[in-house]
Structure formats: C-alpha cells, structure tokens
Amino acid sequence: MRMFWGAAALVMVAGCQAAKPADPAVEKAWVRLPAVQGNPGAAFLTIRAGNKPLTLLSVSAPFATRTELHESMAADHGSSSGAGGHMMTMAPVKQIDVPAGETVKLAPGGKHVMLYDVAPGVQPGAKVPLTLVFADGSRMETQAITLAAGDAAPE
Ligand SMILES: [Cu+2]
Structure with missing residues (x-):
C-alpha cells in the first residue's frame, strides 16, 4: 500500500511539471561588429516560445540607425566567379516564426x-540592448555581448 501511494505521488509530480507553461524567452544574444566601419553588423540570438507561438516582426537597437531581419542561404549558381563556388547570399524576411514550445536560433x-550604421563607440566586449517586437504586441528585451569581426562565434 505504501509503495502504491509513492508511485501515485511520483506520477502526479511528473504530470504537474509537464503541464507547467514554459515562459517565452530570448537568450544567448550577441552582436558581430563589422570588419570595416560603415558596413553593417549583425545580431544573433535564440528565441524560445512559451505555450503560444511567437512571430518576431522586428528588433530595435538604439546603437544602430536601422535593423532588418535577414536570412542567409547558399547560392548554388554562379560558381564561375568564386573559389570553390560556395557563395552565401542573404535576403530580408518579413518575420521569423517560433512555434509554441519550440526554439529558433538566429x-x-x-x-x-x-x-x-552601428555607432562607432560600440567596442568589442560591450553589452548592447536589443528589443524584440512580436506580432501580438509583446516585446522582449535582452543584452547582447559585442564581438569583433574576427572573433569566434560563441558556443
Ligand atoms: Cu544580413
């Protein structure tokens, strides 16, 4: 009898943990400064949706004049111009969707x-604020660590 109740309690605890809603979060944000001042930099981060999907519409960065959401992809044509023909291209995207309970890594x-136009005063090692704006009107703020153009990416 004692063992039966112990097992029942364990099942209840596990059930509660599974039902607990995960909070949406933004984490592991970092910024790559441009190699040449005046060229664009880039920000990378991980977005976790809670029990509702999230749609990222824009990111505001007070240390840059303008931001765009982009996606990079391999361009598999035009290999005549490059060594090895492994070219990357990128294009703006309107939004970035994060399904409920899932994580999307930029x-x-x-x-x-x-x-x-990243402000010239932003130095490698500095922390800079980013504000993520979502389609449901919610916002999430995070601090991004700034890396020089030649630094290795985190992780
Ligand atoms: Cu880009």
Missing part, C-alpha cells in the same frame, strides 16, 4: 538581424 549562415 545564427551565422542562417537567420540574423542586420544592423546598419
């Missing part, structure tokens, strides 16, 4: 936030 070679 990373080099994929989705990213383009940062135009």
Whole structure:
C-alpha cells in the first residue's frame, strides 16, 4: 500500500511539471561588429516560445540607425566567379516564426538581424540592448555581448 501511494505521488509530480507553461524567452544574444566601419553588423540570438507561438516582426537597437531581419542561404549558381563556388547570399524576411514550445536560433549562415550604421563607440566586449517586437504586441528585451569581426562565434 505504501509503495502504491509513492508511485501515485511520483506520477502526479511528473504530470504537474509537464503541464507547467514554459515562459517565452530570448537568450544567448550577441552582436558581430563589422570588419570595416560603415558596413553593417549583425545580431544573433535564440528565441524560445512559451505555450503560444511567437512571430518576431522586428528588433530595435538604439546603437544602430536601422535593423532588418535577414536570412542567409547558399547560392548554388554562379560558381564561375568564386573559389570553390560556395557563395552565401542573404535576403530580408518579413518575420521569423517560433512555434509554441519550440526554439529558433538566429545564427551565422542562417537567420540574423542586420544592423546598419552601428555607432562607432560600440567596442568589442560591450553589452548592447536589443528589443524584440512580436506580432501580438509583446516585446522582449535582452543584452547582447559585442564581438569583433574576427572573433569566434560563441558556443
Ligand atoms: Cu544580413
């Protein structure tokens, strides 16, 4: 009898944990400064949706004059011009969708936030604020660590 109740209690605890709604979050944000001042930089981060899907519409960065959501992709034509023909191209995207309960990572070679005219005073190692604006009107703020153009990406 004692063992039966113990097992029942364990099942109830596990059930409660599974039902607990995950909070939406933004984490692991970092900014790549341009190699040449005046060229755009880029921001990367991880977005986790809670029990509702999230649609990222824009990111505001007070240290840049303008931002755009971009997606990079391999261009598999025009290999005559490049060594090895492995060219990357990128294009603006209107939004970035994060399904409920899932995580979307903005990373080099994929989705990213383009940062135009980064303020010259932003140095590698500085923390800079980013505000994510979602389609439901919600916002999330985060601090991004700033890396120089040649630094290795985190993780
Ligand atoms: Cu871009």
